[in-house]
Amino acid sequence: MASASPHNIKQWKLPNGELIQTLKGHNSIINCLTMNEDDVLISGGDDGTLCFWDWKTGYNFDSKRTILQPGSLDPEAGIFALGFDLSGSRLISCEADKSIKIYKEDEEATEETHPIKMKSNIIKATGF
DSSP: OEEEETTEEEEEETTTTEEEEEEEOOSSOEEEEEEOTTOEEEEEETTSEEEEEETTTTEEEEEEEOOOOTTOOGGGGOEEEEEEOTTSOEEEEEETTSEEEEEEEOTTOOSTTOTTOEEEEEEEOSOO
């Protein structure tokens, strides 16, 4: 997987470099990608959007816009890095507004509301 061009993710077959598919769903530059043990691909965009993908089919089954910290400007909405904790149950994002957000799966979600729905906890950074 690579996000070498704005607004989409490309899946390539290695080593011959054949393009397998293009995932479209972002409205801005994609800064980061991560995948969990359930093969859910998550991408973070410059506009503060998280997209959740079934990477095998290219289906974008959920999107979430990050919540800006009070006093932040809209251009500070970007998501710069994504990763999972060691348990694989919490998604961690590093964002342009100098915050680190931790998302966990919403245990009250149903199959109809997509079980990947996540709630965020905000950790305020004191300095970088």
